[in-house]
Amino acid sequence: MISFYPGPSRVYDGVPRWTVEAYRTGILSMNHRSEEFMALVKGTTTMLQKKLRVPKDYTVLFVSSATECWEIIAQSLINHESLHVYNGAFGEKWFRYTQKLVPGSRAQVFDFQKPLDPGALVVQQAEVLCLTQNETSNGTALTTALLKKIRSRFPEPIIAVDATSSMGGVDLDFRQADVWFASVQKCFGLPAGLALLICSPRAVAVADRMGRSNHYNSLPFQFEMMRKHQTTHTPNVLGIYLLSRSLAASPAIRETHAMIRKRSADWVRFMEKHESLSLLITHAVARSETVLTVSAPPGMLPKLKAAAKKKGLLLGEGYGDWKASTFRIANFPAHKPSEIRKLKEFLITWKP
Numbered sequence: 001m002i003s004f005y006p007g008p009s010r011v012y013d014g015v016p017r018w019t020v021e022a023y024r025t026g027i028l029s030m031n032h033r034s035e036e037f038m039a040l041v042k043g044t045t046t047m048l049q050k051k052l053r054v055p056k057d058y059t060v061l062f063v064s065s066a067t068e069c070w071e072i073i074a075q076s077l078i079n080h081e082s083l084h085v086y087n088g089a090f091g092e093k094w095f096r097y098t099q100k101l102v103p104g105s106r107a108q109v110f111d112f113q114k115p116l117d118p119g120a121l122v123v124q125q126a127e128v129l130c131l132t133q134n135e136t137s138n139g140t141a142l143t144t145a146l147l148k149k150i151r152s153r154f155p156e157p158i159i160a161v162d163a164t165s166s167m168g169g170v171d172l173d174f175r176q177a178d179v180w181f182a183s184v185q186k187c188f189g190l191p192a193g194l195a196l197l198i199c200s201p202r203a204v205a206v207a208d209r210m211g212r213s214n215h216y217n218s219l220p221f222q223f224e225m226m227r228k229h230q231t232t233h234t235p236n237v238l239g240i241y242l243l244s245r246s247l248a249a250s251p252a253i254r255e256t257h258a259m260i261r262k263r264s265a266d267w268v269r270f271m272e273k274h275e276s277l278s279l280l281i282t283h284a285v286a287r288s289e290t291v292l293t294v295s296a297p298p299g300m301l302p303k304l305k306a307a308a309k310k311k312g313l314l315l316g317e318g319y320g321d322w323k324a325s326t327f328r329i330a331n332f333p334a335h336k337p338s339e340i341r342k343l344k345e346f347l348i349t350w351k352p
């Protein structure tokens, strides 16, 4: 089965080989206070700097999920108020979880068919501005140019960016925000259970100044441990190893992004020509390059998905409000040209 689900999704072919390697070389039993572990963390961080252009002065933390990152931000960086700007289900979830810990957090919902207008943001006293760079539920994204505008317009608040379904596939400009996070079961092409939380020097300073210490994963604890290349808990050591191996085998992010962009443009042309399918997101600037949301006529969808499955092609379900009328296709780096061709062939030839 080839998974085009936008996460968990297809994993890299190297995963079985690297896993056996991890077993043979003792990585699976590695102590997380050992010299070897510290070297693995250091090496993986260096690889992230080299391959993804993570700035050297940013701190990389290894946690377990994007959901955990939402909670870490809420309990370590917000005293009274955050502003959540979103147009889909993941941005909303982040807001709902934060609101449980910080009742003063606010939401500003924008039209998913239009690019976000930075001039319309009502930031006021928000200490953290929460943005979803790639909204996996509906296939929209915020461009680097837009993030740049938001940063220069609002220099005060910490800007936190959920890049779960783009990091590893899109060339992100980390300087345009203070906190970035992603789990690895999407664009990184790896099994679930590991996430990266990447913090600017300013985010580190703010969290240390706030000094929260009421959670095992409170940021000051994590920063203190990471200064020695360690974690507050026994982390997903295999996940970190797989990440370091897959990054070592990957080209630089600019090259990967160029490939993703080209494949995305090919998909757009494909859908424009297709007689019964169309893209949900009509405005090109608002559209994600890594997650395509495809509208299909009502009634056709269940049959299409079932027929695809029979062919060994797993399509992503529509999400939330779009469940009944759309399906999603992941455009992640681990997908092979031959697999994409197979899916396109199926979508052209299949008749209800």
Ligand SMILES: *Cc1c(COP(=O)(O)O)cnc(C)c1O
Binding pocket: 007, 064, 065, 066, 067, 068, 090, 132, 134, 135, 136, 162, 163, 164, 165, 183, 195
């Ligand atoms: C998948 C996803 C999440 C949740 O990731 P977990 O690793 O399951 O916590 C959060 N945000 C976005 C944008 C996602 O695509």
